[in-house]
Amino acid sequence: MNELVSLTTQPNILATTSRLTRRDRWDHFLVRVGHRRGEHRVAPGLYGLGRPSPDSAVFVTGNYTLSFDALRSALAGTDAYILVLDTKGVNVWCAAGKGTFGTDELVGRIRLAGLSAVVKHRTLILPQLGAPGVAAHEVKKRTGFRVVYGPVRASDLPDYLRARDATPEMRRVRFTLGDRLVLLPVEVRNRLLPMLIAALVLYFLGGLTAALAGAACILAGALAFPILLPWLPTPNFSTKGFFLGGVVALPFALWAAAGHPDWSWWVRAGHAVEFLLAMPAVTAFVALNFTGATTFTSRTGVKREMSAYIRPMAVTFVTGAALAIVFAFIR
Amino acid sequence: MLDAYRENTLFFNSELCRGCGMCAAVCPHGVFELRDRKAVLVRRRACMECGACQKNCLAGAIAVESGVGCAAAMIHAALRGRKEVSCDCS
Numbered sequence: 001m002n003e004l005v006s007l008t009t010q011p012n013i014l015a016t017t018s019r020l021t022r023r024d025r026w027d028h029f030l031v032r033v034g035h036r037r038g039e040h041r042v043a044p045g046l047y048g049l050g051r052p053s054p055d056s057a058v059f060v061t062g063n064y065t066l067s068f069d070a071l072r073s074a075l076a077g078t079d080a081y082i083l084v085l086d087t088k089g090v091n092v093w094c095a096a097g098k099g100t101f102g103t104d105e106l107v108g109r110i111r112l113a114g115l116s117a118v119v120k121h122r123t124l125i126l127p128q129l130g131a132p133g134v135a136a137h138e139v140k141k142r143t144g145f146r147v148v149y150g151p152v153r154a155s156d157l158p159d160y161l162r163a164r165d166a167t168p169e170m171r172r173v174r175f176t177l178g179d180r181l182v183l184l185p186v187e188v189r190n191r192l193l194p195m196l197i198a199a200l201v202l203y204f205l206g207g208l209t210a211a212l213a214g215a216a217c218i219l220a221g222a223l224a225f226p227i228l229l230p231w232l233p234t235p236n237f238s239t240k241g242f243f244l245g246g247v248v249a250l251p252f253a254l255w256a257a258a259g260h261p262d263w264s265w266w267v268r269a270g271h272a273v274e275f276l277l278a279m280p281a282v283t284a285f286v287a288l289n290f291t292g293a294t295t296f297t298s299r300t301g302v303k304r305e306m307s308a309y310i311r312p313m314a315v316t317f318v319t320g321a322a323l324a325i326v327f328a329f330i331r
Numbered sequence: 332m333l334d335a336y337r338e339n340t341l342f343f344n345s346e347l348c349r350g351c352g353m354c355a356a357v358c359p360h361g362v363f364e365l366r367d368r369k370a371v372l373v374r375r376r377a378c379m380e381c382g383a384c385q386k387n388c389l390a391g392a393i394a395v396e397s398g399v400g401c402a403a404a405m406i407h408a409a410l411r412g413r414k415e416v417s418c419d420c421s
Binding site: 094096097098128129131132133134135136137149152166168171172173234235236237239288289291292293294295296297298299300301302303304305306308 | 332333334335336337338339340353355356357358359360361377378379380381382383386387389396397398399400401402403404405406417418
């Protein structure tokens, strides 16, 4: 046999390409709408991209299709090896936080793939966001492979490989409007069932306006909040949510205050206050739950925020709901 | 008004620092910079406690109580009476 032996005849190396097919794009679409989120996996192991030689670079990623596909498509035109860790179908950053994209898994995969016999060099390029799970010096000690951290985004890999270094910009995580927009389908999907139930219950209790108010304050948190996040005032998610919920509640409050001229003024005012109390609390709660989807909230910060604002949310919501019940009888 | 994110648990002992620069390389928020072969905390407030710097500091100069900054996970854990907070998103 000559050296140009096909990759597929080597039992421990799987073949892949940098081309994304229509099927891959359909899979990405399903991920983004939250369809079977845990099941977008590739088989862990060592992959050959193009026609890699023993001198080719080795890139490491997780077995989530979005992660694997971002990596291989960014490496178009490069012959390389890709070592896919078993991250249980979870992206690199979250898996690193859980420890599945971790030192032990990496060391185990290097051995399982017989990597030291496949390549002559001893360098692995890891995504920077894998670092919370991997101790580079420990990998070196246990396998002899040196871990270098590449850029945060796979799309920066061509520039990184050219310069052989990451610029400070490549090392930064952002949370751009585009980053936030792709999250919206999943955010809305996760709130859809509670929203429909709330709207239905409110419809029978208080009519169409109450149902609309219920849906509006949940949608404000799930849909408008992620879009508007950097522009909403105050530093905390809860207070931003209270503000946004207040804005959304305003037309409902005005409608209550202006409507029904035959009601006395204090019934109308009380009716308006219901909306202004109950709606912002719901939006604030949904907004607080968005913390985990962002790229910058600390555990300490979220804890402090919860201890400061969960109670005000509960108190304003319950007061608003109680008022609504009381005024329903007065009316 | 309270800014819940102003403080965090990041601790850096520059006397132990050997200047390898790993912390600056792994931090996604530019918290560390390497100056004159020593790491310097330049954006402490931006730390999100992911733990990458601590994990990759071979000198043991960095300590941070890392964990998920996710209210949904904390509420989930509290409701189920679990001490361990882990993200259940996939």
